[in-house]
Amino acid sequence: MNPALANTLTIDGQVIPFTQGQTIMDAALAAGIYIPHLCHKPGLTPHGSCKLCTVDIEGRNVSACTYPASAGMQVANNTPALNEVRKTLIQMLFVEGNHLCPTCDKTGDCTLQALGYHLGMLDGHFPPFYPLREVDASHPDFILDRDRCIMCALCVRASQEVDGKNVFALSGRGANNHVIVNSPSGKLGDSDLTQDDLAAHICPVGAILPKNQGHEVPIGRRTFDLHTVAESDLAVALMKTEHHDD
Amino acid sequence: MNVKKPEAPSSNRPHLLACLHQLQHQFRHIPVNQIAPLAQTLELPIAQVQSVIDFYSFFTRTPRGHYHLLFSNCTSCGDLQLMRELCALLKVQQGITRTDGLVSIDETACIGMCDQGPALLVNDQVITHLSSERLHAIAHLIEAHTPVDDWPSDYFVIQSNIRRTGLLLQTPLAQGAGLTAALAQESEALIHTIKQSGLRGRGGAGFTTGLKWEFCRQAQGTAHYVVCNADEGEPGTFKDRILLSDHAHELFEGMTVAGYAIGAHQGYLYLRGEYRYLVPHLESILAERHEQHLLGQTILGQGDFHFEIEIIVGAGAYICGEESALLESLEQKRGVPRVRPPFPVTHGYLEQPTVVNNVETLVAAAHIAAQGAAWFKAQGTEKSAGSKLLSISGDCKTAGIYEYPFGVTLQHVLDDCGAIDAEAVQVGGPSGTLVSKADFARTLAFEDLATGGSIMIYGAHQDLLKVVRNFTHFFAHESCGFCTPCRVGTPLLRKYLDKIAAGHGTAYDREEMARLAKLVKKRSHCGLGQTAANPILDLLQHFPEVCEKRLMLKDYEPFFDLDAALETTRQLSHRNDAEAHLA
Ligand SMILES: Cc1cc2nc3c(=O)[nH]c(=O)nc-3n(C[C@H](O)[C@H](O)[C@H](O)COP(=O)(O)O)c2cc1C
Ligand code: SF4
Ligand code: SF4
Ligand code: FES
Numbered sequence: 001m002n003p004a005l006a007n008t009l010t011i012d013g014q015v016i017p018f019t020q021g022q023t024i025m026d027a028a029l030a031a032g033i034y035i036p037h038l039c040h041k042p043g044l045t046p047h048g049s050c051k052l053c054t055v056d057i058e059g060r061n062v063s064a065c066t067y068p069a070s071a072g073m074q075v076a077n078n079t080p081a082l083n084e085v086r087k088t089l090i091q092m093l094f095v096e097g098n099h100l101c102p103t104c105d106k107t108g109d110c111t112l113q114a115l116g117y118h119l120g121m122l123d124g125h126f127p128p129f130y131p132l133r134e135v136d137a138s139h140p141d142f143i144l145d146r147d148r149c150i151m152c153a154l155c156v157r158a159s160q161e162v163d164g165k166n167v168f169a170l171s172g173r174g175a176n177n178h179v180i181v182n183s184p185s186g187k188l189g190d191s192d193l194t195q196d197d198l199a200a201h202i203c204p205v206g207a208i209l210p211k212n213q214g215h216e217v218p219i220g221r222r223t224f225d226l227h228t229v230a231e232s233d234l235a236v237a238l239m240k241t242e243h244h245d246d
Numbered sequence: 247m248n249v250k251k252p253e254a255p256s257s258n259r260p261h262l263l264a265c266l267h268q269l270q271h272q273f274r275h276i277p278v279n280q281i282a283p284l285a286q287t288l289e290l291p292i293a294q295v296q297s298v299i300d301f302y303s304f305f306t307r308t309p310r311g312h313y314h315l316l317f318s319n320c321t322s323c324g325d326l327q328l329m330r331e332l333c334a335l336l337k338v339q340q341g342i343t344r345t346d347g348l349v350s351i352d353e354t355a356c357i358g359m360c361d362q363g364p365a366l367l368v369n370d371q372v373i374t375h376l377s378s379e380r381l382h383a384i385a386h387l388i389e390a391h392t393p394v395d396d397w398p399s400d401y402f403v404i405q406s407n408i409r410r411t412g413l414l415l416q417t418p419l420a421q422g423a424g425l426t427a428a429l430a431q432e433s434e435a436l437i438h439t440i441k442q443s444g445l446r447g448r449g450g451a452g453f454t455t456g457l458k459w460e461f462c463r464q465a466q467g468t469a470h471y472v473v474c475n476a477d478e479g480e481p482g483t484f485k486d487r488i489l490l491s492d493h494a495h496e497l498f499e500g501m502t503v504a505g506y507a508i509g510a511h512q513g514y515l516y517l518r519g520e521y522r523y524l525v526p527h528l529e530s531i532l533a534e535r536h537e538q539h540l541l542g543q544t545i546l547g548q549g550d551f552h553f554e555i556e557i558i559v560g561a562g563a564y565i566c567g568e569e570s571a572l573l574e575s576l577e578q579k580r581g582v583p584r585v586r587p588p589f590p591v592t593h594g595y596l597e598q599p600t601v602v603n604n605v606e607t608l609v610a611a612a613h614i615a616a617q618g619a620a621w622f623k624a625q626g627t628e629k630s631a632g633s634k635l636l637s638i639s640g641d642c643k644t645a646g647i648y649e650y651p652f653g654v655t656l657q658h659v660l661d662d663c664g665a666i667d668a669e670a671v672q673v674g675g676p677s678g679t680l681v682s683k684a685d686f687a688r689t690l691a692f693e694d695l696a697t698g699g700s701i702m703i704y705g706a707h708q709d710l711l712k713v714v715r716n717f718t719h720f721f722a723h724e725s726c727g728f729c730t731p732c733r734v735g736t737p738l739l740r741k742y743l744d745k746i747a748a749g750h751g752t753a754y755d756r757e758e759m760a761r762l763a764k765l766v767k768k769r770s771h772c773g774l775g776q777t778a779a780n781p782i783l784d785l786l787q788h789f790p791e792v793c794e795k796r797l798m799l800k801d802y803e804p805f806f807d808l809d810a811a812l813e814t815t816r817q818l819s820h821r822n823d824a825e826a827h828l829a
Binding site: 046047048049050051052054061063066068085088089092093095096126127129150151166168169170171172173174175176177180181182183184186 | 293294297563729731734761765805
């Protein structure tokens with residue numbers, strides 16, 4: 001191989017560097033290339049479950065957030081076909097839960113919603129599941145509305161890896177997957193979740209929301225009213241460049 | 247992070263699954279008040295125990311009946327009509343324990359009795375050859391509170407039905423023969439023999455066994471492990487059951503040989519919960535092998551190689567057959583497939599180098615150790631050495647186990663088992679390939695029609711849409727739910743197919759179903775999702791008319807069926823006249 005390419009890979013024709021141990025996602029974000037993602041946050045162990053970061057390597061399907069970068073890799077990312085796949089995945093997540101955006105306090109700050117806009121989603125398209133999952137309002141500061149959960153496990157990992165606790169877990173099988181709380185009663189109020197926990201603030205959708213404050217930031221001035229999801233996710237990535245393996 | 251790395255459950259700390267089986271048996275469910283104490287005893291987070299309970303079908307939160315009957319819903323060993331009949335006889339509703347707590351009845355995925363169905367599980371025992379008469383007798387036994395142990399013993403007879411023998415089944419291996427030959431050589435030489443033999447994994451994926459062992463042996467770790475995958479969950483597969491019941495010595499011998507080859511001292515047999523009735527038999531063989539010094543501290547009198555085997559029993563989750571999900575389950579977690587790489591050979595059980603092999607692979611390895619690579623390679627094809635056990639069921643005269651050299655044509659197999667009017671054959675189970683008559687000349691081999699061993703035959707009278715619907719429901723039920731394409735996609739495929747089967751589907755629905763099927767196949771995280779849409783895609787490709795003739799001749803029909811939605815209201819108002827229906 002050409003030695004100049006030894007530590008580079010190509011994403012949509014653009015040659016970018018990587019270091020050993022980086023995933024495709026790590027390398028892309030460091031180079032300022034946006035690969036849509038939902039269950040990934042730099043700094044936490046990649047999960048690889050939402051599949052929004054789906055890319056193709058020579059026609060083969062790979063999750064960018066978990067797949068190790070290697071020299072000479074040819075990655076297709078921002079293609080119409082892949083964005084169509086991602087749009088379908090977002091529609092699937094929408095119909096799986098109960099996402100009534102106008103009534104949700106997360107609207108405008110929600111990554112699921114923002115990705116819907118980003119990918120040009122116009123409808124849920126598939127028949128809705130209308131799940132009936134338990135709402136937990138037992139905590140003084142936070143509410144857990146499981147009907148909006150997308151099983152990304154960000155809260156699970158944030159609690160374990162950053163907060164040094166173990167507040168959340170995913171439970172159940174298949175379509176019955178749901179987030180549970182690691183406390184004797186199973187209630188959030190019985191857990192050791194506190195205001196300064198990352199787990200309390202990391203939820204990309206409106207499943208874990210702060211209580212006692214409604215619509216503090218007016219609609220129109222929220223995160224994704226001001227920035228696209230690509231801009232804000234890249235900004236976050238660039239602020240936290242260290243990799244979990246480092 | 248403060249989350250402990252998973253530890254091996256030791257003799258003073260039993261395995262979570264074993265504890266849950268015990269609680270389920272004792273209380274007929276897992277009582278809430280038992281969870282925190284159990285978590286404490288096992289030093290596991292409460293949420294981990296909860297999540298495991300809710301993952302596996304055999305653990306329940308509400309009490310099941312003293313008699314709990316699970317009817318297989320497999321197209322070969324299931325008959326849900328019989329289940330409904332028994333429900334009526336005993337006045338129980340499916341899935342709801344009778345108010346007196348005596349009995350509960352539900353359905354479950356294939357229980358591996360496809361050659362002697364219809365079949366059910368009552369508590370942990372299997373009853374085969376169900377018939378209406380048998381159900382009436384069973385209903386009486388239950389109403390009379392007769393303990394299951396006192397039911398007629400012929401109900402519980404499980405036949406082996408070996409119809410054709412080949413390399414493995416023809417020549418029984420003398421106990422210890424494989425191990426003696428193995429220990430006489432360096433482990434590298436043994437691995438070389440296994441590589442030379444051309445043996446490839448019999449669990450489905452067909453990875454070269456010798457290579458797998460070599461990678462594992464070379465991987466660094468504090469310990470190495472051998473895991474036998476006896477989860478046999480693929481509907482239509484029952485060949486591992488026969489190996490477990492009739493050839494357990496050879497299997498344990500294969501595990502021990504593998505242990506020697508890779509430098510492991512511990513092996514686990516992960517047995518599907520449906521085969522729990524085999525545990526006493528398997529334990530007795532293990533005990534026998536200890537006495538014969540084929541297991542334990544001084545194997546064959548040699549002090550330098552010791553090996554133990556422990557049996558872990560699953561609890562009703564097909565996904566636990568996927569090797570990395572199996573390892574998660576062994577580590578007392580939900581059976582969710584891991585991200586790969588890394589692979590089990592370097593980061594397996596407890597993150598240590600681990601070989602996971604199918605039952606049949608390990609039995610073959612024991613034979614190869616004893617009889618050499620050439621003996622094995624003499625049969626089969628260039629890329630698929632040796633023989634394959636097939637579990638044959640469905641519309642044929644003699645269902646059962648057939649062993650053939652790889653490379654045999656499907657037609658040959660069909661002729662042998664008396665499948666005279668076969669129209670379609672599902673090769674490799676629901677996750678395999680639906681083959682139409684036009685392709686019966688194809689061969690069974692990794693390079694053509696790969697199969698883990700399931701051959702389900704469908705005659706001309708069968709409704710293939712019903713068959714494919716059965717498979718599609720199976721996958722939606724068994725999806726672990728980790729990744730979006732499969733967790734949401736498999737229930738959506740089920741909705742589309744149900745709609746089409748009910749006569750409400752349009753051509754647009756069919757196209758959308760096909761588009762979704764391709765996405766689920768290509769974008770899912772593991773083999774389950776990647777194969778879950780195969781039945782639908784195969785049906786559309788090879789039997790397009792089956793779907794076509796059910797379609798409505800309109801452009802659009804909503805999923806929401808207003809008339810069906812009024813059913814509850816009709817029942818509440820005791821009306822079913824024409825006026826109470828829409829159109
Ligand atoms: C959903 C799923 C279920 C599986 N079930 C089984 C099984 O029941 N038994 C088995 O041996 N392999 C099963 N496999 C394949 C295993 O992942 C693995 O490839 C196999 O155990 C390796 O052993 P082998 O190389 O000896 O075949 C399954 C794979 C998937 C994706
Ligand atoms: S609660 Fe939020 S952060 Fe946690 S898994 Fe659900 S969507 Fe993800
Ligand atoms: S493909 Fe299905 S079974 Fe496999 S990880 Fe995804 S949800 Fe689980
Ligand atoms: S961001 Fe990669 S799978 Fe979710």
